[in-house]
Amino acid sequence: MAHIRERSLRHPFPELNGHGLRLRPWDADDDRDVRNWLRGVSDPEFQRWNTPLRPITGIAGARDSLRSRAENAEDGISASFRVTDAADGRTLGHIGINEIDHIMRVARVGYWTLPEARGHRVVIRALTLAAHWALTDLGLHRLELGHALGHEASCHIAERCGFPAEGTCRGAMFEEGRRDAFRDVHLHGRLATDPEVKV
Structure with missing residues (x-):
């Protein structure tokens, strides 16, 4: 599979354009990127549904987090995209193809x-x-999307994007703000052989 990594992650991965969006790598040396990353992972709605392994509490931590993601991309084990508006370049969010x-x-x-x-x-x-991109150019066969049970917005997004629900994984993620208790995860999956999704 080395040819897949060389072809698809060499820069370490490409910019993606479409649907009014531009997806590009985060830049740990760009202060705006670092501030937006910190805003995203510090947002109460994000923290309600996610408990990162390593808390990010300031600019230095956010920069280190982005550098770690860039290293993972170089190693071919993840691709982290800054989601921007194609017209004006505003940062809108993040999407990652991980693990x-x-x-x-x-x-x-x-x-x-x-x-x-x-x-x-x-x-x-x-x-x-x-x-x-992941299921064509990157050459993957399967993508998994998991969210905390009860996160109805993520459930709707998954279904709308062609990731049908596959079941519930018991105790598969941390409880909100804790690392000593667990909650269930609703698992969705999409295969390269599934029908195309129209936006």
């Missing part, structure tokens, strides 16, 4: 939007664009 397994050709999807970008179908458009 890429080039042997089994599977990866996990994660995303968030900044508060001011919500209600404009940003995630639906970004997920459709990123999933198409």
Whole structure:
């Protein structure tokens, strides 16, 4: 699978354009990118549904987090995109193809939007664009999308983007703000052989 990594992640991965969006790599040396990353992962709605392994509490931590993601991209195990408006370049959110397994050709999807970008179908458009790339150019066979049970917005987004529900994984993610308790995850999946999704 080395040819897949070389072809698709060499820059370390391409910009994606479509559906009124431009998806480009985050830049740990760009102060605006760092501030927007910190805003996204500090947002109460993000923290309600996600408990990162390493909390990000300031600019230095946000910069380190983006550098770590860039290293993972160079290693071919993740692709983290800054979601921007194609017309004016405003940062709208993030979408990542994570935990890429080039042997089994599977990866996990994660995303968030900044508060001011919500209600404009940003995630639906970004997920459709990123999933198409991952299941074609990147050569993956399967994408998995998991969200905390009860997160109805993520459930709707997954279904709308061609990720049908596949079941519930018991105790598969941390409870909100804790690392000593777990909650269930609703699992969705999409295959390269599934029908195309129209946005």
